Amino acid sequence: MKLFNIHTHRLNIPNSLFNAERDINSLSPNQYFSIGLHPWYLYDKWEEKWSEFRNYVTNQNCLAIGEAGFDRLRGPKLSIQKAAFEEQVNTAKIEGIPLILHCVKGHDLLLEYLKNTSSHPQIIWHGWNLKTHLAEQLLPFAVSFSFGEKILDSKSNASQWLKNCPKDRIFFETDNSEEEIDQIYQAASLILGLSVEDLQRQVIQNWNRISSKKLK
Numbered sequence: 530m531k532l533f534n535i536h537t538h539r540l541n542i543p544n545s546l547f548n549a550e551r552d553i554n555s556l557s558p559n560q561y562f563s564i565g566l567h568p569w570y571l572y573d574k575w576e577e578k579w580s581e582f583r584n585y586v587t588n589q590n591c592l593a594i595g596e597a598g599f600d601r602l603r604g605p606k607l608s609i610q611k612a613a614f615e616e617q618v619n620t621a622k623i624e625g626i627p628l629i630l631h632c633v634k635g636h637d638l639l640l641e642y643l644k645n646t647s648s649h650p651q652i653i654w655h656g657w658n659l660k661t662h663l664a665e666q667l668l669p670f671a672v673s674f675s676f677g678e679k680i681l682d683s684k685s686n687a688s689q690w691l692k693n694c695p696k697d698r699i700f701f702e703t704d705n706s707e708e709e710i711d712q713i714y715q716a717a718s719l720i721l722g723l724s725v726e727d728l729q730r731q732v733i734q735n736w737n738r739i740s741s742k743k744l745k
């Protein structure tokens with residue numbers, strides 16, 4: 530069984546969503562990918578880069594926008610980060626596909642966006658590892674959570690939230706870690722007391738609920 534991996538920077542792993550940022554031309558024909566401007570790499574002419582990337586969005590294998598978002602520790606000033614986020618989140622909304630969110634010290638910025646926007650696309654906060662009360666503040670909105678290597682530590686914030694998170698809001702990822710996606714599902718299986726098969730089924734169902742581009 531190929532377990533669905535919602536976010537990885539490793540190229541050409543079956544059944545995974547590759548974060549395509551620079552390697553867009555090395556993708557194998559069946560590789561699912563997301564495309565976006567990471568807040569770390571918002572250079573002067575990010576608008577030009579985005580209009581180039583925008584052409585890939587209608588590709589049938591482009592399942593999501595991202596990773597995109599906010600980072601107070603790295604990247605350009607917040608006004609640029611916000612403008613680039615706005616642009617990308619609008620594309621996600623138009624296409625009916627989720628945006629994979631990178632968010633470091635920017636929970637308030639996301640919340641501000643969500644509260645001031647009448648309709649926003651589905652957002653998947655990737656690599657969630659914040660405290661439970663911060664996750665709960667996002668539940669009134671169309672926000673899901675993707676869990677990665679942090680759940681290998683049963684005492685992490687990620688593990689705590691996974692236990693309490695509504696099941697229809699969960700996804701799993703390897704991001705840029707060396708772990709295999711099977712290990713992440715195994716850890717989640719122990720935390721939740723559900724089989725890996727059940728989790729895989731749940732994740733596919735979750736995806737198909739929030740995206741216009743369905744998985745089989």
Ligand SMILES: [Zn+2]
Binds near residue numbers: 536538548596704
């Ligand atoms: Zn990443």
